[in-house]
Amino acid sequence: xxxxxxxxxxxxxxGCAAFFSVQGLATLYAARFVAVCVMAGSLxxxxxxAASFLHRYWHTCGILLKFYLTIAVVVLMGITxxxxxxxxxxxxxxxxxxxxxTDVKQESLNSKKxxxxxxxxxxxxxxxTLNEARKAQEKRLPDLSSRAAKPIYEDIxxxxxxxxxxxxxxxELTTQLFETSQDSINQKIEGSKEVDIxxxxxVAKTFGVDMDTVVKWFTxxxxxxxxxxxxxxxxxxxxxxxxxPPKKVEHIxxxxxxxxRKIIKKITGAHYRDQL
Numbered sequence: 001x002x003x004x005x006x007x008x009x010x011x012x013x014x015g016c017a018a019f020f021s022v023q024g025l026a027t028l029y030a031a032r033f034v035a036v037c038v039m040a041g042s043l044x045x046x047x048x049x050a051a052s053f054l055h056r057y058w059h060t061c062g063i064l065l066k067f068y069l070t071i072a073v074v075v076l077m078g079i080t081x082x083x084x085x086x087x088x089x090x091x092x093x094x095x096x097x098x099x100x101x102t103d104v105k106q107e108s109l110n111s112k113k114x115x116x117x118x119x120x121x122x123x124x125x126x127x128x129t130l131n132e133a134r135k136a137q138e139k140r141l142p143d144l145s146s147r148a149a150k151p152i153y154e155d156i157x158x159x160x161x162x163x164x165x166x167x168x169x170x171x172e173l174t175t176q177l178f179e180t181s182q183d184s185i186n187q188k189i190e191g192s193k194e195v196d197i198x199x200x201x202x203v204a205k206t207f208g209v210d211m212d213t214v215v216k217w218f219t220x221x222x223x224x225x226x227x228x229x230x231x232x233x234x235x236x237x238x239x240x241x242x243x244x245p246p247k248k249v250e251h252i253x254x255x256x257x258x259x260x261r262k263i264i265k266k267i268t269g270a271h272y273r274d275q276l
Contacts, residue, residue, distance in 0.1 A: 003240040016230075021082075023083070051231050052234060081223045106187055113177060124170060127167060134156050
């Protein structure tokens with residue numbers, strides 16, 4: 001049972017490694033995608049067969065064949081690892097591009113929010129100043145004659161009109177600010193649905209490095225154990241197959257014939273020979 005389990009796991013890991021490697025190499029040579037897939041796939045199969053052959057016939061095969069197959073397996077493991085690295089980093093670049101686009105949109109919305117907030121604050125200050133000036137002019141009216149008060153009334157009227165227009169503008173900007181905040185929230189939600197590399201961001205922030213460096217070393221760690229593990233499991237499966245004991249042949253024991261039956265056969269056989 002354990003031998004079968006090792007064989008299945010070896011097949012799964014080797015198949016995944018081959019798939020990622022073939023995809024990575026085919027993407028690198030995209031002009032001949034299908035041809036590269038066939039070539040890389042055949043090399044993956046050849047690598048596993050060569051590793052199994054070396055394991056089984058290491059002590060009997062020639063030294064040149066042994067040397068060449070060893071070099072071929074090691075080089076092919078390197079090629080497979082390179083293909084896996086290319087596949088994973090390519091997938092990360094696609095995710096990272098989406099994240100950068102989301103961040104740019106978010107920064108744009110944040111800048112717009114800051115601008116609207118600043119403009120609203122300035123307009124509110126202007127309204128406050130106009131109100132104070134109007135109140136000061138209104139206090140002067142009782143002490144002035146009708147002729148002298150006329151310009152004051154005109155100033156108060158202009159201040160009131162400006163205050164009304166400014167308040168209307170503040171309302172419009174407040175509406176824009178609300179809509180921008182909603183867009184910012186929706187953008188964050190959509191960005192979280194498309195990609196989620198928050199863990200990598202947290203790790204990068206914790207160690208004080210950029211996210212590309214974290215992804216590079218994390219991908220290398222995966223690559224260093226992926227294809228070597230596949231080859232090691234294939235060799236382990238070969239070892240388990242070789243150590244399976246042969247099935248014992250069951251010997252059927254026949255009961256000894258009774259003595260009377262032996263005597264009858266002996267007499268009958270002698271009588272038959274005398275007649276001949």
